[in-house]
Amino acid sequence: MGIYADYAATTPVKPQVIDAMMSIYQHHYGNPSSIHTQGRDARHFLDESRRKVAQVLNAETHEILFTSGATESNNTVIKGIAQARRNKGMHLITSKIEHHSVLHVFEWLEKQGFEVTYIDVDETGRINLNQLKQALREDTTLVSIMFVNNEVGTMQPIDEIQEMVAQSQAYFHTDAVQAVGHLPIDVKELGVDALSLTAHKFGGPKGVGILYVKKGTELQYQQQGGEQETKRRAGTENVPQIVGLTEALTLADANRDAYNIHNTQLKEQLLVGLQDRAIPFELNGSMIETTNHIVNLYFPFIDVETLLTLLDLAGIFVSSGSACTAGSTIPSHVLSAMYGDYPRVTRSVRISLNELMTTEEMNRIIVEIQKIYLKFKEEEHV
Ligand SMILES: Cc1ncc(COP(=O)(O)O)c(C=O)c1O
Structure with missing residues (x-):
C-alpha cells in the first residue's frame, strides 16, 4: 500500500459524504426545478444545503452560489466584477503567487485592455503590504488575494489587506480553497x-x-440559460454533489481544531525526523503564518523530478507544487516569486498532510527520504 501525502492536491471523499450523496442519487433524484413532488423533494435538499453552507460561512443564503469548483468560482467572480465595473475603472490587483485559476484570468483580462498589478511576496510567501497600499488607485475595482497558498501553506494577512482595500472603492475577493478545515471562514x-x-x-x-x-x-454573471441559482448560473444543479459538499464542509468545520493539532504534530515529526537524521533541507514558507497542512521543503542534494520518481517507486505520493504544474518542467511560479533562485525552485517538494495520515506513515516518508539521501551521498552526488 502506498502512502498518500498530497492532500493539498485532493482528498479522498469521506464515508459520511458518500452516504449522503448516495441517498440523493438513489432516492432524491428529481430535477430541483420541476414542480412535481419529486422535483420539490430535490429542491428541499438543495435549499437545505445552501442554508447549511451559509450558516458555516456566516453568510446569507442568497449570497451562496454553487459552482463546479474553485476554477469556475474564480473565473466567474474575477471576470464578472472586472466587466461589471469597467465604467468605474480598469485597474485590478492580485498577487504573484495565486493559483493559475486566478492568475490566468487576470492575464486574460490584460488582453481585454485591463491593467493588472501583481504584488510581490517575501521569502515566507507573504504579500508586500506597502506595495499593495501604493498600488491601490482611484480606478482599482478589484483586489484578489488568496487566503492560504496551495504550494507552501503560507497564510496572507487577510485582515490588513481587507482594511486597506476597504479604504478604496475596490472589492476584495479571496481564494480560500486551502483554508477550509484549517482556519475559520466567517465571511463577515x-x-x-x-x-x-x-x-x-x-x-x-x-x-x-x-x-x-x-x-x-x-x-x-457569465452563464446564460435557465433560471437556476437565482438566474446567476444557468444549468441543472448537481444536487448529489452539492449535498456531499455540504456534509464535507460541516465535518471540516466541526473538526478543525482536532485536524490542526494532528497536522501540526505530523509536521513537527517530519522536520525533527529529517533534522535528527542530518538530512540537509530548508523549509519553504513561514514557520508561523501557516496552516501546517502543507510542508514545502528544499532538498539541495536532489532535483525534484528525481526525488518524486524515487519516492513514487517507494510508494510515497507527494508533489512538486501545484498539481497543474506537476509533471511539467516549468518551475513553480510561487517558489520563483519567493526566492527567484533557480536551484531552490527546482529542488523543492510539497508534502501535504491530512487527518487521515498516521505517524507510522510519516515515519516511512522520513525513512525513504533518508535512504535516497544516503544513496546520493554514497554516489558522491552530494
Ligand atoms: C488555491 C486553489 N485555488 C483554486 C483551485 C482550483 O480548484 P478546482 O480544481 O477544484 O477548480 C485549487 C486546486 O488546486 C487551489 O489549490
Whole structure:
C-alpha cells in the first residue's frame, strides 16, 4: 500500500459524504426545478444545503452560489466584477503567487485592455503590504488575494489587506480553497466581498464548489440559460454533489481544531525526523503564518523530478507544487516569486498532510527520504 501525502492536491471523499450523496442519487433524484413532488423533494435538499453552507460561512443564503469548483468560482467572480465595473475603472490587483485559476484570468483580462498589478511576496510567501497600499488607485475595482497558498501553506494577512482595500472603492475577493478545515471562514469577520471554495480539498467530491458573493456586489454573471441559482448560473444543479459538499464542509468545520493539532504534530515529526537524521533541507514558507497542512521543503542534494520518481517507486505520493504544474518542467511560479533562485525552485517538494495520515506513515516518508539521501551521498552526488 502506498502512502498518500498530497492532500493539498485532493482528498479522498469521506464515508459520511458518500452516504449522503448516495441517498440523493438513489432516492432524491428529481430535477430541483420541476414542480412535481419529486422535483420539490430535490429542491428541499438543495435549499437545505445552501442554508447549511451559509450558516458555516456566516453568510446569507442568497449570497451562496454553487459552482463546479474553485476554477469556475474564480473565473466567474474575477471576470464578472472586472466587466461589471469597467465604467468605474480598469485597474485590478492580485498577487504573484495565486493559483493559475486566478492568475490566468487576470492575464486574460490584460488582453481585454485591463491593467493588472501583481504584488510581490517575501521569502515566507507573504504579500508586500506597502506595495499593495501604493498600488491601490482611484480606478482599482478589484483586489484578489488568496487566503492560504496551495504550494507552501503560507497564510496572507487577510485582515490588513481587507482594511486597506476597504479604504478604496475596490472589492476584495479571496481564494480560500486551502483554508477550509484549517482556519475559520466567517465571511463577515473576514470582511470580504467574494470568496471561492472547492469541495475536493476537504473530503468532498470533485467538480463542485462555492462562490460567496456579498449582497449588492456588482458582478456580470457569465452563464446564460435557465433560471437556476437565482438566474446567476444557468444549468441543472448537481444536487448529489452539492449535498456531499455540504456534509464535507460541516465535518471540516466541526473538526478543525482536532485536524490542526494532528497536522501540526505530523509536521513537527517530519522536520525533527529529517533534522535528527542530518538530512540537509530548508523549509519553504513561514514557520508561523501557516496552516501546517502543507510542508514545502528544499532538498539541495536532489532535483525534484528525481526525488518524486524515487519516492513514487517507494510508494510515497507527494508533489512538486501545484498539481497543474506537476509533471511539467516549468518551475513553480510561487517558489520563483519567493526566492527567484533557480536551484531552490527546482529542488523543492510539497508534502501535504491530512487527518487521515498516521505517524507510522510519516515515519516511512522520513525513512525513504533518508535512504535516497544516503544513496546520493554514497554516489558522491552530494
Ligand atoms: C488555491 C486553489 N485555488 C483554486 C483551485 C482550483 O480548484 P478546482 O480544481 O477544484 O477548480 C485549487 C486546486 O488546486 C487551489 O489549490
